[in-house]
Amino acid sequence: MQEKLQNLSYYKWLIFGVVSTGTFMATMTASIVNVGLPPITTALDTNIATAQWVVTAYLLVITSLLPLVGRLGDIWGRRKVYGFGFIGFTAGSLLCGIADSIGLLIGFRILQAIGAAALMANAMAIVTGSFPQNERGKVLGMIGTIVALGSLSGPGLGGVLVEHFSWHAIFFVNIPIGLLGYAGVHYVLPFDQELRQEKIDYLGAALFTTSVVSFLLALSYGTEWGWASPSTIGCIGFALIVFGVFIRYEKKIDQPMLELAIFKNRAFSAGNLAGLLSFTAMFTSTMLLPFFLQNILAFAPAKTGLIMSAFPLVMAITAPVSGILSDKVGSGTLTTVGLGLMALGLVLTAKLHVDATLWLIMGSQALMGLGNGLFQSPNNNSVMSAVEPRQFGVAGGINALARNFGMVCGTALAVSILEYRRAASLSGISQPTADQQVTAFMAGYQEALLVGACLAVLGVVISLKRDGKPAKK
Template sequence: MQAKLQNFHHYRWLIFCVVSLGTFMATLTSSIVNVGLPLITAAVNTDITTAQWVVTAYLLVITSLLPIMGRLGDIWGRRKVYGFGFIGFTAGSLLCGISASIGMLIGFRVIQAVGASALMANAMAIVTGNFPQSERGKVLGMIGAVVALGSLSGPSLGGVLVEHFGWHSIFFVNIPVGILGYAGVQLVLPVDRDLLAEPIDYLGAALFTAGMAGFLLALSNGTEWGWNSLNTMMSVGVAVIAFAAFIWHEKRISHPMLELSIFKNWAFSAGNLAGTLSFMAMFANTMLLPFFLHDVLAFPPGKIGLIMSTFPVVMAVTAPVSGTLSDKIGPVILTTSGLGLMALGLVLTASLHLDSKLWVIMAGQAVMGLGNGMFQSPNNNSVMSAVQPSQLGVAGGINALARNFGMVCGTAVAVSIFEYRRLAILSGIGQPTPLQQTAAFMTGYHNALIVGACLAGLGALVSFNRAKK
């Protein structure tokens, strides 16, 4: 069956479809959970700081495992690892769907994230390895559209499912997609040849994971623990020691988990830095907007899903066009302008108040979607084109690492700023009234989004200077 498919004239587009399923499923889960998070918080009797770990644990595990999963793809074969990714993600989704407590849900999200990391780490390398460089901008633009489609389906589908079937159902929706994707891996993806006969750097992977965990623990819990507390200082200390040991170790071995020399390429490094900043800015909005719409404006889940769909709808239209255009005019103008628009959209969203009209709320999301669509595809094209063909696998893994690191940091920074400002406003008030609580919420919300806008602006400066070294 597979031999017949390989003789098909458009075989590489079948490969693209299989990879797109994995990309769609991972992005669907990220966006669909954000819509259900306010109700999950209430249903399991927890708070926003704890509930954030439903999102953060997922992204943290993915971010920590991306380098080793990419390496396993080079050594074991990307087809095999991608198939394992579908199995792990689907099993994790089933377990999340039957969770009865916040602890179970966070734990099973870790299993789901292990599968997602295998999918994300190898998707870019599979696609770029089967498409000529002349079509790279177009295909990466189409991947951007798939990302947008997953994000689009998440809020709208999640709103309907949560409203009518409860929050457990938002995880069950992944199961048929996962089964279909695994079948596609077995039937379509080519068997890898010329695999690397190299050892796996397990120590490097462990050091990287420890450093990432320590850093994110401090960032996520600094407000609750106290920034000068022993727990925060210990987490930062673990992160610093682990990352220092990781860099020392990677420079000494012949087959490192992460090829550090690739960062000497400024165009590559600038693209990844700008990508990290863009996702930090984006996730300030993605994390907090559902709580503003649900807790302050009292919108039902279906309406929240409709509003949050605006961002990915506009992105889905923009991304393929900007990806194709980047092959002709280069990335600088598109990426810089895109991040500038994202900053503008975040400022508009930060200016929302209790009486804001629906079209004003959606306009801010549309501006951010336009900016993100203009940025992501040309930036990915720039990153992947900045390296040699033999480095595409490494480049794809680092690109995914930068993206997910930005998601984790953006979520943690947004919640930390939100909680710090909200608690500062309420300090000294024994029994705050609903009006005082709302005012405190809005202060924290506005401050977090303004910081997100500043991050997008910084990313625009980095992007503008990507070709100057």
């Protein structure tokens, strides 16, 4: 059947459809679970701090495994690893749905995360290898649209499922999608050609995972533990030591998990660093804007969701267009303009006040969505085109790692700045009034978003320095 499909003129778009299924499922699940945390906390007789690990464990596992599963795709074959991703994710979803304790739920979320990592790391590699150079920007832009639609649909779908069924349904909904995706892998995705007979660097993978998990724990809980506490400093120090050992080890072995020479490619390194900064900047707003809208402006959750949907909607429209343009005019100008618009949108969002109009708030989010849409597709095109085909898997994994790492950094940075400035503003006031509390919040909120804007500007500078020359194919 595959041979017949491969003769079709639209075969590459069938491949895109399979990859889109996995991408949509992984991004939707990342945003759908937060809606179910309150009923999960009640149903499984736990507390918020413990229930939060349903989200935290998922994020930690995905982020730490992305380079490894990308490398496995390069060695074992991306078709095989992508199929394993669907199996792991679907099985994990089923087990999460029937879990009857918080411990089991967290454990099954880890299995789900392993599958999601395999999907995320290899998605861009499969798409990049299936389309010619002059169409990659367009198709990577369309992947950006799928990501936006998945993120956009998650909270709304989750709310409907929890309200009309139960929290179990937010996991069960993945099962038919996962089965459909696996069927697509089996019948549509081509078999990998000329796989490398190389050993898998398990020790390097273990060192990298340990380092990343330790560092992300410090970022995630630094505000709660205290940034100068022994726990936070210990986690960061341990992460740096292990990462140093990882680098030394990778330089010595013949077949490392991560080919460090790949970072000598300026277009690849600059693109990933700019991507990390873009997500860090973006998540200062993603984290704090809902609190501003609901706690300060007293907007209902539904209205808050509608306002924040302006960002992914504009991004979903812009991303394919910018991807097509990047195939024709290159990535440098588009990424630079995109990050500049994102910085401007963050400044406007930071300057919102209690009398801000609905149109101004939505306009600032639309501007950020425009900037992000202009940036992401050309940036991904630049990163993936900078490496050789044999490195597509690990390159896609690193690109996804930069994205997830930026999300965690942006969240931690926003919360830390907000809490520090709020505490400083209320210092010496034993019983602050409502106005004083609002003033204190606004001071931290504005400073956090302005720092995010500065990071976007730094991304502009880095983006300007990229070489932009594709690797020889």
